Amino acid sequence: MKPAVFQYVAPRTREEALEAVRRFGSDGKILAGGQSLVPLMAMRLARPATIIDLNRIPDLAYIRAARGGLSIGAMTRQRTAEMHRLVIERLPLLAEALRLVGHAQIRTRGTIGGSLAHADPSAELPAVAAVLGGRFVVASTRGERIVDVSQFFTGYLTTALQPHEILVEVQLPAPPAGAGWAFQEISRRHGDFAIAGVAALVRLDGDRRCTEARLAFTGVGPGPVRASDAEAYLAGKRLGNATVDEAGRIAQAALDPDSDIHASAAYRKHVAGVLAARALRQAAERAKSQG
Ligand code: FAD
Numbered sequence: 001m002k003p004a005v006f007q008y009v010a011p012r013t014r015e016e017a018l019e020a021v022r023r024f025g026s027d028g029k030i031l032a033g034g035q036s037l038v039p040l041m042a043m044r045l046a047r048p049a050t051i052i053d054l055n056r057i058p059d060l061a062y063i064r065a066a067r068g069g070l071s072i073g074a075m076t077r078q079r080t081a082e083m084h085r086l087v088i089e090r091l092p093l094l095a096e097a098l099r100l101v102g103h104a105q106i107r108t109r110g111t112i113g114g115s116l117a118h119a120d121p122s123a124e125l126p127a128v129a130a131v132l133g134g135r136f137v138v139a140s141t142r143g144e145r146i147v148d149v150s151q152f153f154t155g156y157l158t159t160a161l162q163p164h165e166i167l168v169e170v171q172l173p174a175p176p177a178g179a180g181w182a183f184q185e186i187s188r189r190h191g192d193f194a195i196a197g198v199a200a201l202v203r204l205d206g207d208r209r210c211t212e213a214r215l216a217f218t219g220v221g222p223g224p225v226r227a228s229d230a231e232a233y234l235a236g237k238r239l240g241n242a243t244v245d246e247a248g249r250i251a252q253a254a255l256d257p258d259s260d261i262h263a264s265a266a267y268r269k270h271v272a273g274v275l276a277a278r279a280l281r282q283a284a285e286r287a288k289s290q291g
Helices: 012-025 037-042 078-083 085-090 094-098 105-110 112-118 126-133 227-235 241-251 263-288
Strands: 006-010 028-031 050-053 063-066 069-073 135-140 143-148 153-155 166-172 179-185 196-205 210-218
Touching: 006 037, 012 028, 012 050, 012 135, 012 166, 028 037, 028 210, 063 085, 069 085, 069 210, 078 085, 078 094, 078 112, 078 143, 085 094, 094 126, 094 135, 094 179, 094 196, 112 153, 112 241, 126 166, 126 196, 126 210, 196 263, 210 227, 210 241, 210 263, 227 241
Parallel strands: 006 050, 028 050
Antiparallel strands: 063 069, 069 166, 135 143, 135 166, 179 196, 196 210
């Protein structure tokens, strides 16, 4: 199918873009990489009256070092971030997760901001933002506001973004010094959305006991899901096989996923627990002992 008729505007500056989203409100839709929006329009699941194309605003695409972590402009292509020296050095978890997003061709067009704003419940980047404690810079003609990741994802394909706002930047703090990381997922074929996935961070002391563990799932809820019970269980423990498997079981028990055409709820739940244990093991192997 072809999209329904729409009007097209292509602002050249951030100010023009903010003015356009103010003017068109909920009749307008931002076009970033188009990798989710264009298929939805072609299937007529989305019928925006006006498309506001951000692709002619170079100021919205950048990767900058900031307070140990990174500030990433919303229009940065996923593939650019995946290959970027600062991402590989400071946030290897992000680079690892990006390699699992669709195929290279999709990541060459798809943007970091587009993935986060679209908020697909099986997307990798929301889980990465959740495990790192990301912050979202949201702009409108009235100014900017910062939204913490815990407040940003509000439901299935839904975020705290209002129709008159643009996501302009995501700020991702660096993990604690020496922390190990891992992103694990299961998908039916390479490049498909995850059936379930998990981002993990682990910090160990000189005795290789866990001083901090963070886990955030994708594919098992309307948005990213932190596994706070499993995180609390791991504190102070040596991450041997039995402990890690038990953490996976605790994390799994707290999940309440839905069934869909891709997998049953029971399968998603089971796989999520297995992946959590796998990710914790890999993150612990990568962690450097502290102190
Ligand atoms: P668009 O499609 O242009 O926009 C998506 C939505 O976000 C629209 O509603 C748009 O209005 C809004 N939006 C975009 N940017 C902003 C902004 N700055 N401020 C406010 N709103 C904004 N994704 C995964 O995470 N994992 C996968 O495994 C995966 N596999 C894929 C496989 C295929 C075959 C395809 C086609 C896509 C896949 N994707 C996957 C989706 C891909 O990552 C998209 O790039 C991403 O979901 C949307 O980013 P985009 O830049 O293309 O945004």
